[in-house]
Amino acid sequence: MDALVTTEWLANELGANDLRVVDATYFGSVPGSPDGDPAANFEKAHIPGAVFFDIAEIADLNSPLPTMLPPPEKFASRMQSLGLGDGSRIVLYDNSHYHTSARAWWMLRVFGAHDVAILNGGFAKWQAEGRPVESGKPQHRHRHFTVWADDSQVRTLDQMKANVDSGAEQVLDARSGPRFTGEEPDPRPATHAGHIPGSKNLPYTRLFNEDGTWKTGDALNAEFESAGIDLSKPLVTTCGSGITAAVLLFGAHLLGNDGALYDGSWSEWGADMSTPKAMGAA
Known part of the structure; x- marks a missing residue:
């Protein structure tokens, strides 16, 4: 899988057993950042089968600094709960001016996931092309994600x-x-x-x-x-x-x-x- 994939490629791959699609939209922490609730937006509409990667929560919440990397154990636990496991092909997208899927891409690589890609054009392009979306909270089974960090x-x-x-x-x-x-x-x-x-x-x-x-x-x-x-x-x-x-x-x-x-x-x-x-x- 290429690091940057097209909407056409993803549409053809949806439903593959090893493919996991992840919405990593985040609107920022600085004063003046765009308002919005990315988790609520996700529930309203997302790419079929996608799960929501909460950048604000998948962080070191004990740090006074925003969105710092979490401990490896916390990251692995969150990935398992999202159904992201060892051997998954992971495609990330977002609908943020900050292109926050790149942050999730980096985090996943730090913590040992290697087959990770970003959807070129994100959710905006997917929607503009009239591709299918779904709403609600998706159901998925937990998968093993090895605790690991590459400092x-x-x-x-x-x-x-x-x-x-x-x-x-x-x-x-x-x-x-x-x-x-x-x-x-x-x-x-x-x-x-x-x-x-x-x-x-x-x-x-x-x-x-x-x-x-x-x-x-x-x-x-x-x-x-x-x-x-x-x-x-x-x-x-x-x-x-x-x-x-x-x-x-x-x-x-x-x-x-x-x-x-x-x-x-x-x-x-x-x-x-x-x-x-x-x-x-x-």
């Missing part, structure tokens, strides 16, 4: 501090240009403006075509090149809270670069008095 795909605050000095890994920020440069204040209280010193900026929205589908090939590569990123070298992505950083990570994955994600992102770095902050352009 090589995750970066911590201490690792990011060390990288400021070493420059061993390229750091790419998915936030908007004005937030990256510090022209706009950060929307979170008590959070400094600016960016991690030495990081580059590629707003996540630039990875998509006007119809919401992913750019691919040369068009996608051009966006990374325009941000000053060499995808033949190590990459770490960041953003406000680790959500849209996953968009950049998935885009890099489509081009053959399997980088890491700074999970605390700017909500951690920007609020920490011990971290250096840079202002202005990259």
Whole structure:
């Protein structure tokens, strides 16, 4: 299964024994994020057989930071309850401006699922094409999901501090240009403006075509090149809270670069008095 699948492909695969379809819509945690209840929206309409991946709940709820990775045991338990198990082919989609299926894609890979794809164009494209939907809460049986975590795909605050000095890994920020440069204040209280010193900026929205589908090939590569990123070298992505950083990570994955994600992102770095902050352009 390719990492990026089409609506036509998915329509033909629906009902396969090993296929699991997952709605990972999330509307964000920062002040000013779109209003809405993604779980309620899911119950109203979703791709037939899909289950709902609650990004807000499948997180470390003991952390003061938003949507941080949960403990491996919690993640495995949640996946089992959704009927996602070892050997499943998992196709993710969303209906969010933040393209949050990328966050679920990264989480699943961190916790040991390897055959994971994103639906190109998401639920909006599926609906626009008049494809079938269903409502309600789907019934499914629990499946075994092995407890596992690959920390090589995750970066911590201490690792990011060390990288400021070493420059061993390229750091790419998915936030908007004005937030990256510090022209706009950060929307979170008590959070400094600016960016991690030495990081580059590629707003996540630039990875998509006007119809919401992913750019691919040369068009996608051009966006990374325009941000000053060499995808033949190590990459770490960041953003406000680790959500849209996953968009950049998935885009890099489509081009053959399997980088890491700074999970605390700017909500951690920007609020920490011990971290250096840079202002202005990259």
